[in-house]
Amino acid sequence: MAKPRILSGMRPTGPLHLGHLTGALDNWVPLQDSYECFYSIVDWHALTTDYADPSAIRANILEVACDWLAAGLDPKRSTLFVQSDVKQHAELHLLLSMVVPVAWLERVPSYKEQQQQIAEKDLSTYGFLGYPLLQSADIMIYKADAVPVGEDQAPHIELTREVVRRFNHLYGPVFPEPRTLLTEVPRVPGTDGRKMSKSYNNAVFLKDPPEAVRQKIRPMLTDPARKRRTDPGDPEVCPVFDLHKAFSSKRTQDWAAEGCRTAGIGCLDCKGALIDHLLHRLETIHARRPEIAARPDTVWDILAAGSRQAREVARSTMEDVRAAMKITYPIR
Numbered sequence: 001m002a003k004p005r006i007l008s009g010m011r012p013t014g015p016l017h018l019g020h021l022t023g024a025l026d027n028w029v030p031l032q033d034s035y036e037c038f039y040s041i042v043d044w045h046a047l048t049t050d051y052a053d054p055s056a057i058r059a060n061i062l063e064v065a066c067d068w069l070a071a072g073l074d075p076k077r078s079t080l081f082v083q084s085d086v087k088q089h090a091e092l093h094l095l096l097s098m099v100v101p102v103a104w105l106e107r108v109p110s111y112k113e114q115q116q117q118i119a120e121k122d123l124s125t126y127g128f129l130g131y132p133l134l135q136s137a138d139i140m141i142y143k144a145d146a147v148p149v150g151e152d153q154a155p156h157i158e159l160t161r162e163v164v165r166r167f168n169h170l171y172g173p174v175f176p177e178p179r180t181l182l183t184e185v186p187r188v189p190g191t192d193g194r195k196m197s198k199s200y201n202n203a204v205f206l207k208d209p210p211e212a213v214r215q216k217i218r219p220m221l222t223d224p225a226r227k228r229r230t231d232p233g234d235p236e237v238c239p240v241f242d243l244h245k246a247f248s249s250k251r252t253q254d255w256a257a258e259g260c261r262t263a264g265i266g267c268l269d270c271k272g273a274l275i276d277h278l279l280h281r282l283e284t285i286h287a288r289r290p291e292i293a294a295r296p297d298t299v300w301d302i303l304a305a306g307s308r309q310a311r312e313v314a315r316s317t318m319e320d321v322r323a324a325m326k327i328t329y330p331i332r
């Protein structure tokens with residue numbers, strides 16, 4: 001029996017960090033065993049916010065692909081590709097835009113949230129409003145059965161399900177309604193306690209060598225109550241402890257929590273233990289990545305082969321779509 005198919009994507013905004021590891025890759029890698037996986041570097045999505053200066057996107061695609069391969073995504077088991085190399089995404093997006101009411105897009109929670117958060121960019125564009133619909137097209141073009149996402153992305157899958165229902169109602173049953181494969185995503189704060197993000201300059205990147213990881217973790221903010229070594233603290237308000245919860249063993253977490261509350265350990269001891277666990281977690285990635293990054297042509301070839309594979313599926317879906325909509329003409 002054919003494996004169910006999933007689709008997921010990442011924007012090429014730069015090298016990947018610990019948040020990408022726990023939020024996506026830790027989940028994507030094992031999914032390769034039980035699903036037919038399509039993983040896309042969604043460069044058109046990057047343009048919805050970075051349209052004014054797209055000059056870094058090309059280099060960022062390579063960074064993401066190197067991180068993917070180093071983390072264990074396997075081109076023999078998954079289709080790894082670049083979104084803009086499969087033009088059918090754009091055609092389906094355009095056709096869907098004919099049938100989807102603007103109000104559906106305006107009510108997607110991330111629309112207003114991101115406009116406020118990224119206030120330095122003008123996001124009052126047609127493309128930015130439409131990006132959740134482009135995401136729907138990304139999913140539907142492969143007739144994906146499911147989409148692995150964290151809770152914050154779940155409204156986008158709900159929108160896709162609505163779009164599928166509307167399309168199928170108008171033109172006949174072309175698309176399956178994709179399920180949401182909800183994944184537990186631990187909180188991964190950056191070194192300043194805010195959400196880890198390249199744009200906040202607070203990220204620990206997967207490709208950071210061990211010394212860089214140490215230098216980023218050591219000065220991290222902790223519970224402000226621990227001014228002196230003898231002051232007890234509360235691990236639940238400390239971003240270092242959030243990272244322990246994401247990367248350390250249960251035993252180390254218990255040791256850190258107990259030592260924090262009783263002032264039995266200092267924050268540097270606590271961070272030292274975290275660094276050990278982090279470096280252990282990143283060991284395989286650190287071992288594989290330099291060799292992968294040293295051969296960029298091979299990485300581009302992998303993406304090109306993935307894109308060819310993806311195009312085959314997308315081409316066939318678009319034939320179904322055009323036939324269902326009765327927009328096939330003899331001039332083709």
Ligand code: SF4
Binds near residue numbers: 223235259
């Ligand atoms: S001991 Fe650990 S958990 Fe407690 S405040 Fe210091 S770094 Fe944070």
